[in-house]
Amino acid sequence: MPMFLTDEQVMLADTARPFLADTAPVAHRRALRDADDERGYAPDLWRRFAEMGFTGIVADEADGGLGLGHVEAGIVLEEIGRNLTPSPFLSTAVGAVTALKGASEPLRRRHLPAILAGESIAAIAIDEAARHRPHHVGLRAERSGNGFRLSGTKRFVPFGHVADLLIVAARTSGAPDDVDGITLFAVPGDAATASPRRLADASLAARLDFADVQVDGDAVIGEVDGGRGPLDALLTVLRTGAASEMLGLANGAADMTMAYLRDRKQFGQAIGSFQVLQHRAAHLYCELEVARAAVLKAQQLLDQGAEAADRAATVAKGMVGFASLLAVQEGVQMHGGIGMTDEYDIGFYMKRQRVLAELYGDSDFHADRLARLSGY
């Protein structure tokens, strides 16, 4: 598979780009923030995602989806990132849909149609501590009757307070850091008590408390105690998706900055004519190109079902973390004083970058993970 988009994928990008730019530009995010919106997304927009077919991009055709892949999902995510669109697309149409692929037919039928129709959104509940440590699973799921009782706390769950469906990594046996004994559950959104926290980028992420909550036995995705593999597969997809969104964010910030370099005049000339800024801009361009390649590699390997996708997702999330950080830092600095104002959008990019960097592991996490995968 050559490392560029196919004609069909280019067509999807040509559809997604104006759609997101017209319906959900940065002003949309700003408006939700200024209105103290408590949902964290616009349900109208989410229904339009469904009308466009975006909600079913990675869902199998047999389940009513489009049966496309992560390159296509990444195309939509990139535009979400470029416009800083608040959207449950990653957690729902990518994360939950992927997790449900390993679920029983009844479980898929219970959740997928509403997701595809844009009537339901999902949240992914993995992390329990301030830093991403996905294999540390302390939330207990004890057998009880023909189901399980869940008790424990999840943190940093985007859309966790408004989700209809929660994908939860729980411990059915062993100690919190054991490899075995993890089980994935698909439970109703009201199973947990959610405390939404507004983050620096005005998005909402919930803390979810499960207080001895009874869930059905058929809420289990895959095998009881055998959730480590499905959890890792889900993480690979989420990391690749978050990397795609960050790539769009980084390019959005860079485009805005390049435009400013061409327009802004000081000393009687465009500041973009100064070599000191040109070289920094050119260096940023190089970083973004490398990040794009790393992200596309991970997407393509996922779509090929290759084992190497796991490692490639770590490279992609780590690399795009470096590149997007540079993009927002240079963005604010090169805008000068107005880059510090709330009125200009570039600061929104900086804040959103920090949140997406943290989600599913930042560059430090992934460098460490790559070292472990490489045997050092």
Place this chain on the structure above:
Amino acid sequence: MSDDLTAFRAETRAWLEAHCPAEMREPVRSDKDVCWGGRKARFSSAAQKQWLDIMGARGWTVPDWPARYGGGGLSPDQAKIVRQEMADLGCRTPLHSFGISMLGPALLRYGTEEQKLEHLPRIARGEIRWCQGYSEPNAGSDLASLATRAEDMGDHFLVNGQKVWTSYADQADWIFCLVRTDPTNKHRGISFLLFDMDSPGVSTRPILLISGYSPFCETFFDNVKVPKDQLVGEINRGWDVAKYLLGHEREMISGMGTQGGAISLSKIALANLGAEADGRLADPILRARIAQFDLRAEAFRAMSERFLDELKAGKAHPAQPSMMKYTGTELNKQRYELAMAAGGSAALEWDSDESRQGAAARAWLRTKANSIEGGTSEIQLNIIAKRILALPGA
């Protein structure tokens, strides 16, 4: 992937397994293991010559060149499969050649049919080794200010002047050379000539570098006669050929960032520092630096694959080789700084047998030229700012 390509991959792999000598599947350990071919070729083993001959005969030193010019006549997809299978089996590159990486593409684009038929098959088979006459003492980053003169003498050009940083000029058979044919016009007064380094009036002097090696020469031309039919492209339009060729040179140099298979930083570090009980490298800060480097290096490998795919499909920005050259060479310099840190005092030895005559230290010093040769990093950034980002006044 189509069935045809799947079958081609299987055939390719079987052919490589049958024909690549076992020795040629060992990692390259020193410069001696690198085959450059040419009239003065010194093969380090019979296997090295055998591998060159067999790949040259099949046209697989240049798998995607047309077969009538000595190439393999393969499609971009097939050529990629050959490269992938060679990498996968650890097959060494049979022939390193400026003829392949630089002159060939320029001749394919700008050469006459006679020039292509004369030179390309000899490049493909490794019979003629080429060097590049570009830089001069007063024409470095400002290459177009070059002053080596070629006077039109009716039936030939008379070349006088001096080149510098001519890689392996003392071992090369022919030179592709930028000369001034019109002193009144800077860019449109340059022509692109080919001539034999054995021509009367050509002399070379190796330059001793900080690595202790002399891969570069000063090259002098004293009334060198060059037949008129050895001009490539139009008279005074050699700058177009030169720039096109530079794109390919930058592509080649950028490839250095992906040649990580040759050295594994973590292996060097583990050998010198050992590991903690859980397998982590014992020095946490060096481990973090190597991990961040490896992450970037793997991302750049994906970039190299993407760039080649885009290039073959005609989708790459014409200035994208500058991006590859800048990023690849800066990465390679970092790689060798880390290799020195990982190697510690053992990596400092200059001439002991254990250090293979200072291989680590000399390789480290060699990489410092990566971001200078073929256009400095700063020149690449200028080109990106101007041609890709369209920044004003650049």
